[in-house]
Amino acid sequence: MTESPSRVVVTGAGGYLGPHVVAALADRGHEVVAVVRPGSQSETDPRAIRLEADILAPDFDVDAWGDARSLVHLAWKDGFVHNSPAHMSQLSAHYRLLTEAAAAGVTRIVALGTMHEVGYWEGAITAETPTNPKSLYGIAKDALRRALPLALPDTVSLAWARAYYIYGDDRRSNSIFRKLLEAVDAGKTVFPFTSGKNLFDFIRVEELGRQLAALTDAEDVTGTLNCSTGVPLPLADQVESFIAENALPIALEYGAFPDRPYDSPGVWGDSAVIREVMARG
Incomplete structure (x- = not known):
């Protein structure tokens, strides 16, 4: 305090x-x-x-x-x-x-x-x-x-x-985690994704x-x-953990979107x- x-x-x-x-x-x-x-x-x-x-x-x-x-x-x-x-x-x-x-x-x-x-x-x-x-x-x-x-x-x-x-408080964000929740709400079982290999903090x-x-x-x-x-973690690991922790009935479609050119392989x-x-x- x-x-x-x-x-x-x-x-x-x-x-x-x-x-x-x-x-x-x-x-x-x-x-x-x-x-x-x-x-x-x-x-x-x-x-x-x-x-x-x-x-x-x-x-x-x-x-x-x-x-x-x-x-x-x-x-x-x-x-x-x-x-x-x-x-x-x-x-x-x-x-x-x-x-x-x-x-x-x-x-x-x-x-x-x-x-x-x-x-x-x-x-x-x-x-x-x-x-x-x-x-x-x-x-x-x-x-x-x-x-x-x-x-x-x-x-x-x-x-x-x-x-x-x-991340966290995800319904109020505009992140991938909110988009996952909304995809599940819409009844989707597959979520288009990047390679997920980038490391983020x-x-x-x-x-x-x-x-x-x-x-x-x-x-x-x-x-x-x-x-x-x-601590850098792969985006895919973080998203897969989110799906598992929330028991979401959805799978990632890896490679559906290209990685953004201005995102590095690893940054923290x-x-x-x-x-x-x-x-x-």
């Missing part, structure tokens, strides 16, 4: 990851402002203050969330649609939001990044791994990651938390929420780091920094 609970704002609190970050921060004793889109039907942890707002609108005023010390920025449109035009068209709005939050007194920002900033890479990703993104999603995220250290004042502690292959959404909450309190930890397990996050943060409690 944190020794100095304070007000923490979580953007994207109604998305896939957001509720788990909100819950983890509340568990640590913080007063959490959960920011969701106007009209959102998502449920909010009863311990949090719910704020409906379009945070990327030009007229949004960060004073709407009150006197906050920390900001966890998760909000991002079309995160599962890697070449959506929204990534580039909204980039400046994300930049404006975070710089205005800093000007309003936020002293700790944890921004969610992605492995797709790196592009094609084989092996462990560290903070020093060069980036060469191959999608609009990766390009936009990497541009924001590079810009913020140049734009934020020295009074702000910034952590850029790269996420990897998130899989992390449960609840654990990622706890990592981001702990990182919010670790204000001395700055720069780019990985929120990950550090070096988790040394986040393991140290989590060990603090």
Whole structure:
């Protein structure tokens, strides 16, 4: 638990990851402002203050969330649609939001990044791994990651938390695991699949929420780091385990789809920094 609970704002609190970050921060004793889109039907942890707002609108005023010390920025449109035009068209709005939050007194920002900033890479990703993104999603995220250290004042502690292959709470995701559940719902017994040979760093959404909450309190930890397990597993093994654990009456049709050209044979996050943060409690 944190020794100095304070007000923490979580953007994207109604998305896939957001509720788990909100819950983890509340568990640590913080007063959490959960920011969701106007009209959102998502449920909010009863311990949090719910704020409906379009945070990327030009007229949004960060004073709407009150006197906050920390900001966890998760909000991002079309995160599962890697070449959506929204990534580039909204980039400046994300930049404006975070710089205005800093000007309003936020002293700790944890921004969610992605492995797709790196592009094609084989092996462990560290903070020093060069980036060469191959999608609009990766390009936009990497541009924001590079810009913020140049734009934020020295009074702000910034952590850029790269996420990897998130699973769990699968009905609310847009991952292959949700697609499998929906295929079973539709009565299908075969699921078209890739080769499944690629190695990824899989992390449960609840654990990622706890990592981001702990990182919010670790204000001395700055720069780019990985929120990950550090353990690479074949996609096929993870999916087959999901099918078995949930007793799904469906089989994978290997090779029905080609592997994406920007996915490496094996990539995972070096988790040394986040393991140290989590060990603090």
